[in-house]
Amino acid sequence: MIGGCVILIVMDRKQLSDFGYALALEVDRLSEDYHVKSDQYEILLWEADILRAKSEDLLRNRGLSDNLKKSALFNASGVFFQNSVKPVAEKLKTFHQQYEALNA
Numbered sequence: 587m588i589g590g591c592v593i594l595i596v597m598d599r600k601q602l603s604d605f606g607y608a609l610a611l612e613v614d615r616l617s618e619d620y621h622v623k624s625d626q627y628e629i630l631l632w633e634a635d636i637l638r639a640k641s642e643d644l645l646r647n648r649g650l651s652d653n654l655k656k657s658a659l660f661n662a663s664g665v666f667f668q669n670s671v672k673p674v675a676e677k678l679k680t681f682h683q684q685y686e687a688l689n690a
Contacts, residue, residue: 599644602684606641609677610634616674633658633678640685657682 597605617630639654659678 596687597684599688602681602688603641603644605677606637606644606681606685609674609681610637610641612674612677613637629658637678637681640681644685644688 611634613630613634617627617634620627620630636654636656636658639650642648643650657678659675660682
């Protein structure tokens with residue numbers, strides 16, 4: 587943020603794919619903070635899978651199955667993560683927005 591303005595860097599498909607893969611690893615690491623039988627653990631792992639699928643789609647343009655199109659963290663069951671893991675939530679939001687823009 588510069589002078590109260592948010593600066594959005596637009597990435598090409600390869601850059602966004604690389605960003606998505608790196609973000610998936612970060613989300614995988616975050617999941618390790620939760621018990622393997624917890625909802626938080628499952629939601630984070632699902633989000634990491636979504637990121638990997640979208641990153642692959644950016645490179646190969648094969649499309650996504652319906653269950654991989656929406657973020658697991660930006661729906662009713664994942665609202666918790668937006669507030670408690672703010673830096674990752676912002677990165678996720680950026681990734682998903684730019685993915686949608688590239689595939690519009």
